[in-house]
Amino acid sequence: MYLETLEKLDIELTNTCNLKCPYCLKVKPSLKEFVKNFQELDYEVLTSFITKLKKYKLKEVILMGSLSEPTLYPKFLDLIRFLKGLNLTIHISSNANTHNEEWWKELATLLTCKDSIIFSVDGSTQQIYKKYRIGGDLEKVKKHFQAFCSVQKENYSEVYLQTIDFPWYKCDEEYEKIKELFDPNKEYKFQRSYIKNYYPEKESGKLAKTEVFFRKNIESKIKSGTSLKPDCYVLKNKNLYMTYLGDIIPCGVVYEKYLFGSERKEGKIPNIYEINIDSSETFSQDFILKFNSFFKEHFTQTIFKNYECLRRCTKLYSNMFYIRNPKEEDT
Ligand SMILES: C[S@@+](CC[C@H](N)C(=O)[O-])C[C@H]1O[C@@H](n2cnc3c(N)ncnc32)[C@H](O)[C@@H]1O
Numbered sequence: 001m002y003l004e005t006l007e008k009l010d011i012e013l014t015n016t017c018n019l020k021c022p023y024c025l026k027v028k029p030s031l032k033e034f035v036k037n038f039q040e041l042d043y044e045v046l047t048s049f050i051t052k053l054k055k056y057k058l059k060e061v062i063l064m065g066s067l068s069e070p071t072l073y074p075k076f077l078d079l080i081r082f083l084k085g086l087n088l089t090i091h092i093s094s095n096a097n098t099h100n101e102e103w104w105k106e107l108a109t110l111l112t113c114k115d116s117i118i119f120s121v122d123g124s125t126q127q128i129y130k131k132y133r134i135g136g137d138l139e140k141v142k143k144h145f146q147a148f149c150s151v152q153k154e155n156y157s158e159v160y161l162q163t164i165d166f167p168w169y170k171c172d173e174e175y176e177k178i179k180e181l182f183d184p185n186k187e188y189k190f191q192r193s194y195i196k197n198y199y200p201e202k203e204s205g206k207l208a209k210t211e212v213f214f215r216k217n218i219e220s221k222i223k224s225g226t227s228l229k230p231d232c233y234v235l236k237n238k239n240l241y242m243t244y245l246g247d248i249i250p251c252g253v254v255y256e257k258y259l260f261g262s263e264r265k266e267g268k269i270p271n272i273y274e275i276n277i278d279s280s281e282t283f284s285q286d287f288i289l290k291f292n293s294f295f296k297e298h299f300t301q302t303i304f305k306n307y308e309c310l311r312r313c314t315k316l317y318s319n320m321f322y323i324r325n326p327k328e329e330d331t
């Protein structure tokens, strides 16, 4: 993965969220210091960086993040206008508790059929919803969802209602009830998400078990198969991740490693504040070299040599990252 080949960028716009979902990375005690005071990516630096990337292969921007709510970025709608001006495809995930109906209508007018948005709804009643979406208001989500959909005519973007597969409800049944509540006459896409259990592991025997299962499964495959090759989501999709500090890292799975790690202290991680926003048409040679050597080292060392990345990934994203047998693929 090199700067020139990057097609998708997942951006964490701020370090802030309005909710306190108990298994979100945001509530992890080790991150307390990082989410304490509001921080955001500088709009000018960010847009200059994206403009330069667009001159290479950038096609899609994901506004989701790992510990924040993207719509809380103060210049969120300006950013959407800017990205659409560059003809980039946008994917958003939101808890939709923010702003008001007018704001959500405005967002809907800016998005096109190439774009997509996930409304995270984990329950068909406030009682069920608040089990995970602590601080959230299901009625508000419903209103914002309906406002958004009301202006989406022919050219509408893909709208997903997402429910996470929690052990306290049957995901498919809950989704049917949510659909009934939100808009029984329309067909929206349903996205089932699998649980990532960051915290608190001790209290969640049931959740942890899924991860233990996937981890054991993958560990035994790694041990037994020298010919097994990791099939990395990031490499496959030419996809990288930007933190709210402007660091560009491989993906959200390694978030903590790079947030706390020695690479950051030693200044090894490429950071968008290193680019010169005023001048050059493209990136400086120094920036390109740093960027490319950082990712070359990461992918060769952590994926292909010692599987560190694979192990982390299977702990958190067991559904995205698996290993394939190149022999099977060849036949
Ligand atoms: C960390 S959130 C950030 C975006 C936004 N705040 C939201 O909740 O939609 C990114 C995605 O992870 C999902 N998510 C949150 N907690 C999760 C968990 N424990 N397991 C799996 N997915 C989770 C959210 O629904 C969302 O689609």
Ligand code: SF4
Pocket: 017, 018, 019, 020, 021, 024, 025, 026, 066, 067, 068, 069, 095
């Ligand atoms: S709304 Fe999203 S970012 Fe906020 S706590 Fe919940 S999962 Fe985390």
